[in-house]
Amino acid sequence: MHYIVDAFVLAVKLIFTGNHEVYAITARTLEISISSTLISALLFVPLGCLIYFKNFRGKKGLISFIQTCYSLPTVFVGLLVFLAFSRAGPLGIFGIMFTPQVMVIGQVILVGPIVTGLAISALSGVSPAIRETAISLGASRFQSVWVVLKEARFAVLTAVLVGFGRAISEVGLALMVGGNIRGYTRVLTTAISLETGIGDVALSLALGFILVALALIVTVLANRFLRVKEADVAQSRAPTS
């Protein structure tokens, strides 16, 4: 109990007194996890659409495989990325081992299946009648898919948020391919694991609180954004008379 109170006080202090290092770690954490989430959303929401709307052999198997990948161990992905990007690896020529870039790549691999799979579930929650209605009103194939995606917007956003949650909270991959280099690839999770290792539990807890607070803020903002957009739409249609 004592620890937690101390840690909380320290966290508040660290945040409001402008501790440079904490800020830098937090900023780097957000930078990496938001990048990997956005890249995943841009790549894998469309992939989810493609898989959902196309009929092909092995579709069910593919979806099961994607769902299995939700729980890919972060250290395993870390290992694969490490092998691929280390000097001797096939992608070693890029020379990006132990950089934020390779951490983003690794996180995209971690988050991709979640975004793809949950996007597919999101789309299947929309009645097929919606797409037919759009088509019967003259929508092209692309426009009709867009309508369904818009109908599923909350669930799709949830998919992206869950992906973000995985990206910001994972530690195995960040440690293995990022290397926890101070001021460069150190993120909240790797810092926590390091500080705990060297016995500074209070600092660890403080960083932990920041991590949770970040996740909360991003979720609230994302929800707010969607709702504001809806209100906007309603407003702009208000009678002008």
Add this chain to the structure above:
Amino acid sequence: MLKVERLHHSYGKAEILKNIDLGVEQGEVFVTIGPTGSGKTTLLRLVGLLERPTSGQIYFDGHVVNNSEKQRLEIRRRLAMVSQKPAVFNATVFDNVAYGLKIRKESGSSLRYKVINALETVGLAGYDRRDARTLSGGETQRVAIARAIVIQPELLLLDEPTANLDPVSASHIERLVDDIMKKSDMTVMMSTHDMFQGQRLAHRMGVLIGGEILQTGKPAEIFSSPRGRHIAEFVGMENIIAGIITSNEEGMVDIKIENNAIEAISNFGVGEKVYAGIRPEEITLARTKESTSARNTFAGEITRIVLFGPLARIELNCGFPLIALITKRSAEEMNLQTEDRIHASFKATGVHVIKG
């Protein structure tokens, strides 16, 4: 405007539509009518280019619809369809109605004007900001109709627009559809299982039963001279009695039934098997055998009396079953009871002779 030739459609092994041929003229209201499951919706979906037929051709405005997605989209943009249970987008009523216009690249004040206008037409003025998903069934149907007519389609397809509504909403929607049809020069193809609705709205009807168009013609024609027993039953010809023509004198025929005979007007020759169809409302009842100009009078026993609204449905056994529809007032004044003996008469011209 629209022509359908030798259209077949199957889902797996189930043959839904068989050899459909029909044409809809410019400005015409064509109603396909048939019982539930007869293929009406499938036919509309094929015409609406939502599905591709197993075989057969659809011509739109003289051009055959081919398989190119581009051409199908172009044609689809010239028509609009309202489905039986319309889905609304999770958006405002305005945005729902505006959808078809937006994908046709309309915007600004002309879009606004058209949407508001369409909402007024369907009686939803002032609903534009409402969340479309909170509307009642009747209101949803109105939004769906507004959404379709706002794009001023050359061909409007309506799939049982009143099938899932309560009677009051249904009659409102029917009146609305009737108004829209009268005020615009839209060509309309509609389906319904309600014979009376078809008769009220259609310029021409096609009877679709079991995936086949059995008869097309003006509503009055189909109603008065149904071609075949299925159609007769469907159009409310409740008394259908099998018999054989025993004489034909210049169109005046005797039809032998059980141990009786019915006189009727018909062109069928002697020896042909026919059905005599008599509408219940064309039968009059009397306590005594009166002298009357009606050629057919049968004595029978009342087996059942069913009252509904201002009407009474009297089921008789005259050696063959016969159903009469009279007013409740008549039934009361005559003090009709079950097991009463009574005389039922109908005119020879009131008998519709159908091929057996």
